[in-house]
């Protein structure tokens with residue numbers, strides 16, 4: 001199936017690597033539905049913790065769709081009717097790229113938090129200011145290639161180097177632009193209202209929930225890594241990546257655990273520079289990450305089921321729901337756009353595994369799930385940078401998926417994406433401006449990723465119900481989308497029938513235009529963790545589909561943004577239907593049944609539009 005230009009095999013990492021890393025559970029991935037991955041694996045399963053729970057999750061209560069009134073929701077959120085969402089969306093005649101902010105204008109939104117004891121990171125938002133003008137960054141072309149290693153497989157020598165670099169960074173005073181505090185604050189500044197957009201004094205800059213997500217974080221990690229290398233005078237230094245897309249990397253990397261480093265002499269205590277006290281202690285190794293994570297409940301899976309679920313979620317996010325740039329990178333965000341009023345989708349990796357891992361690592365015993373579980377504090381956990389290295393790697397992997405199955409795995413070509421820019425302190429403490437267009441080739445940035453097998457590529461989900469006309473049989477029982485009064489509230493399960501624009505298309509036609517399900521105009525309380533699941537033709541037989549079933553199209557999820565003022569946000573989600581409808585043999589059907597199931601923080605969420613559209617490689621809804 002996949003033709004992949006990277007060194008990619010489905011064989012697992014040699015078993016010897018497990019010996020060096022007792023914290024790294026090594027699994028044989030025996031999920032029954034994964035096709036290619038089962039054949040090469042001979043490893044012991046060390047899934048101990050949750051083996052006795054074989055139950056599927058409890059069925060959700062399903063209720064038929066009903067129209068709801070937005071005014072009531074605005075009142076619930078403490079806003080008057082006709083508040084934030086009455087603005088008319090003008091055509092983008094004067095579109096322009098997001099411009100580099102001026103660091104000296106950064107305002108710290110964490111100082112505006114009303115209840116100080118509710119959060120641990122205050123004054124967390126603004127990197128040190130500088131009077132110096134911003135220069136365009138010149139990428140060193142002669143730099144030595146840095147290879148980012150798999151965090152679970154690093155050598156003792158690497159660990160020592162990492163400790164030395166992180167300890168040096170932590171030893172710098174907060175006012176130093178290379179200090180760990182200064183680096184951590186960058187994240188808050190760019191996502192919790194530190195900056196307003198140049199020329200738009202009321203519009204905050206936000207690098208999440210849009211096509212800025214991948215390039216901004218690529219540059220952020222680039223400088224973080226270069227600074228660490230400079231601190232230890234080692235230009236080969238590269239960040240480790242948390243290989244959560246491979247069963248051998250699905251627990252927290254062991255060397256981030258423990259307040260002190262292991263030491264032969266127990267009277268000498270050396271702090272572990274990779275440690276952060278604010279993590280969920282139930283999720284320390286050997287717990288397996290739950291990529292379908294929601295804060296209030298766990299999946300109830302055995303470890304083997306969890307791995308199978310994770311691999312099919314990776315497949316959905318990387319393949320089925322990401323056929324082109326629009327879907328993979330997320331919606332457009334240009335100068336003057338309002339980040340709390342996104343008209344487009346968040347990309348499936350950002351909204352999916354990226355958000356799930358953040359929420360899963362953050363300390364659920366603290367009010368705002370610090371550090372990783374909230375945007376303003378995430379940069380204070382060294383694991384953030386290792387998590388994001390793998391997020392960054394998914395961009396490279398997606399781009400390397402080439403061939404007839406993936407004709408549109410290319411970056412956006414819109415000048416407003418290419419020319420969007422950010423400011424960072426470089427490894428020489430200079431304030432530099434960097435552009436999206438200059439980070440597209442990681443070869444030019446002189447780094448690469450140590451190869452690791454991609455078992456999710458062979459983990460296409462399987463349809464549970466192969467009955468055609470599931471939706472047609474419900475006409476008269478479930479409302480058609482045009483009969484529904486939008487927006488609808490997601491305080492309960494929503495079911496609706498949606499007519500498809502075309503059916504029985506040829507293989508070639510499906511590669512020219514992707515059939516996509518759009519959940520648009522999602523309005524939510526930005527201070528909460530929010531998650532809902534989206535199903536297609538899921539039958540009401542008492543056991544809802546799970547991520548390993550094709551009927552589970554995916555999820556919308558959004559990490560909490562603790563903010564100085566109330567944040568009512570708008571966002572969107574897009575799901576691929578080409579493969580899904582093949583899997584459930586519904587390509588001939590005129591209608592699909594769409595079910596939205598609230599999972600967390602959805603009491604006040606509304607959805608303004610549900611539709612199916614054929615999208616070409618460059619089309620926008």
Ligand code: C2O
Pocket residue numbers: 187191208217354358378388
């Ligand atoms: Cu900027 Cu993982 O978030």
